[in-house]
Amino acid sequence: MRIPLNRAAAIAAATVAALIAPPGLPVQAAATAGPGAWTGAWAAAMQQPSPGGMPGSTNWSEAGFTDHTLRQVVRVSTGGAKLRIRLSNRYGATPLQVTGVTVGRAGAGASVHPATLRPVTFRHWPGTVIPAGQEAVSDAVRLPVAALDKVSVTLYVKAPTGPATFHDIASATTYRARGDHRLDPRATAFTETSSSWYYLTGVDVLGGTGSVVTFGDSVTDGTGSTEGADNRYPDQLAERLAASGRRLGVLNAGISGNRLLNDSACFGENASARFRRDVLDRPGVQSVIVMEGINDITYPLMDTPCSKPNTAVTAEQLIEGHRALIRAARAHGIKVIGGTIMPFKGNPWLYPQDNAQTLAMEKTRDAVNHWIRTGGEYDAVVDFERVLADPHDPDRLRPEYNTRDGQEGDWLHPNDAGLDAMARAIDLGTLR
Incomplete structure (x- = not known):
């Protein structure tokens, strides 16, 4: 037809x-675009929770998260003096309670260079609640990055999230730990992995062109x-x-x-x-x-x-x-x-x-x-x-x-x- x-x-x-x-x-x-403007440096298009589209694929989107820390490593395409992140609850059925977020320069695997680890705030609060169908943009974080630098974004969610907004095929590794490991630069606790991205939909830099x-x-x-x-x-x-x-x-x-x-x-x-x-x-x-x-x-x-x-x-x-x-x-x-x-x-x-x-x-x-x-x-x-x-x-x-x-x-x-x-x-x- x-x-x-x-x-x-x-x-x-x-x-x-x-x-x-x-x-x-x-x-x-x-x-x-210019010295005082924000420019997108990395992005992922969000999808509704599903088992995944590839034969035999698995992910965490349908189960969601409870008392979990997610560490996601992305490579920015351009640099700036500050950055901010975008989180999406586009396909969530209920408000998403994000307890807290950190960002830093990525090390090997799930590790983060300790001296670069920074807290991320939303309207000067350490966490945020994102209504169903909405997106949240963080405050600026003073973490200078250059083109092709890798950064780790770490999210901790304490309360049950329900099914998670995600991007199915990341061609990259997301790491998960039980409990709050936002400020833990080591990889030790991050014993679970996935090949999808969750909630993270963008990284912007200040001063791009x-x-x-x-x-x-x-x-x-x-x-x-x-x-x-x-x-x-x-x-x-x-x-x-x-x-x-x-x-x-x-x-x-x-x-x-x-x-x-x-x-x-x-x-x-x-x-x-x-x-x-x-x-x-x-x-x-x-x-x-x-x-x-x-x-x-x-x-x-x-x-x-x-x-x-x-x-x-x-x-x-x-x-x-x-x-x-x-x-x-x-x-x-x-x-x-x-x-x-x-x-x-x-x-x-x-x-x-x-x-x-x-x-x-x-x-x-x-x-x-x-x-x-x-x-x-x-x-x-x-x-x-x-x-x-x-x-x-x-x-x-x-x-x-x-x-x-x-x-x-x-x-x-x-x-x-x-x-x-x-x-x-x-x-x-x-x-x-």
Whole structure:
């Protein structure tokens, strides 16, 4: 079943109106970035609690936390004299009581360099209560950081939280301890680990010059990259910017499995529904790179709770979804860059043996990519498909971007070398 075109157009129009309307919270325009302005330095897009979208995956989101300390290590993409953190209770059913938070420079594993450990306050209080559906931003913390520094954010929650707002596939390690270990710089008590992030949705720095948001699905999120190595394509873009001397933050707003037009119980709200909080409401955003659509095209082949609804979509509907994001970004003074949809031939889950169905999917992908390249509606284009595609079989990933530890990959998620090629394909001059 396909979504009727007139209904899709009506949904897109309503979404654009909601995104362009004045936000509930003040948005920091790119033009105000400077010595006294906040800039996003790290981000994670939040998801509702779920078992996780990958086969055999586990996480702590559904059980939540009681008398637990969580230590989460993130790498900031740009530096500043002070920082602040953002915590989200977007999908909580009840207010989230955060007893206290600390931040410091990360050591090995769950350890923190003791001399850098700082308390984090919220309106000068050591803890905070975040209403269901809301977000909290901390006070400024005097902890100077440089681009590519790693910081540890440690949260202690004493009272039961209920199911937790989280980000499923972090490609990083979160550590958990029983009891209050906010001020403990050692790793000893942190005996449990998870590959997801919980509540932590952003780290901002004071005095940055602006940021770029990478907005998309699993390839943006970093699925398939080496865990703990910060080799997602946004990470490698941040390394290029740092090496060039450009003080521009890079915020990863990818969610594995995410779609442009439909929500998922496991893979987040659709792109238009989350675009405000993951792009427009971030401080100092100057540009956004959008790569969405592959899951909309392929999910009709899947029949799982995570893939529902899995109605077929047309190229015209996907293009209208992209146009909604373009108009919303421009209404907020943000430059919008289109990324073409990558190849996926050979993927064991998404590439069927039925040639007619295969050809129909490829025709849709080709039509959307043609519009991104030639339609003139994006401010700039980065051609991820051509960078990643095998020149001898353009519907397939280059073999050298598919292997991991000598083994064949899934022909969908690029390895670290492929993700680096994506980062190198971006013209840094288009990001301002």
